[in-house]
Amino acid sequence: MATTGRVRPSPLLAAWLALGFAWHCALHHAPAAAVTLSTASRWVVDEAGDRVKLACVNWPSHLEPMxxxxxxxxxxxxxxxDVATMGFNCVRLTWPTFLVTNASYSSLTVEQSFQRLNLTESLAGIRANNPAVVDLKLIDAFKAVVSSLGENNVMVILDNHVSKPGWCCDNADGNGFFGDGYFEPDVWVDGLTKMATMFAGVPHVVGMSLRNELRGPRQNSNDWYK
Structure with missing residues (x-):
């Protein structure tokens, strides 16, 4: 009688599945200060080997204004x-690849980004509530958000949500799968490398989500299992 072996997913697919599962591990947690995390078997643990349960809330920073x-x-x-007060110990902070790889975006200040989109009312609100970020480059404003979370003992996971900034997600938005209009693999890796290098010395940045929701008509088993 012929038998078939178990099909094992590729390491890349396994990593994606593990990443997706991690967002659901948020029960019976306590707010935690920034720590160095690692894994022990299937658990996320701190320096002492104690289990850490991530209770993350999403904070979007990948839309057109960036x-x-x-x-x-x-x-x-x-x-x-408020994130900390509500009992969360982690923020999934989204970002678009072009924030650090495309000069037409990365060169903008917060003010310029909102002005080009004619978001005058929102810009006025930023001037009133966060005047210190108005003249910052967009990436420096992103760093300011990361820093503020650390000051409140909230861990950060950097989430590469899309390449071109904008609403997510649609199968035809050009951000879905390797080779799509805005999803060139080398540019994607360059963006991940720049962000990882930029935040390597920030102790409360504890991880990075490599990409949100691969999707669309270009996806295929050959690329998934490379």
Missing amino acids: LAEGLGKRPVGAIAG
Whole structure:
């Protein structure tokens, strides 16, 4: 009788599945200060070997303005403080690849980014609530958000959500799969490398999500199992 062996997923696919599962591990947690994390078997642990349960909330920063949402309404420190007060110990902070790889985006200040989109009311709100970020380059404003989360003992996972900044997701948005209009693999890797290098010395940045929701008509088993 012929038998078939178990099909094992590739390391890349296994990593994606593990990453997706991690977001659901948020029960019976306590807020945690920044720590160096590693894995022991299937658990995430701290330096002492104690299990750490990530209780993460999403904070979008990948939309067209490329600034964390809400800064036109409240000071960044107040938002970060509320995250901790509500019992979360982690933020999944989204970012678009072009923030660090495309000069037409990365060269913009916060003010210029909002002006080009004619978001005058939102810009006025940022001036009122977060005046210190208005003249910053977008990546420096992103760093300011990361810093504020650290000051409130909130860990950060950098989430590469899309390449071109904008709403996610659609199968035809050009951000879905390797080779799509805005998803060139070498540019993607360059963006990941730049962000990993930039935040390597920031202790409360504890991880990076490599890409959000691979999707669309170009996906295929050959590329998934490379």
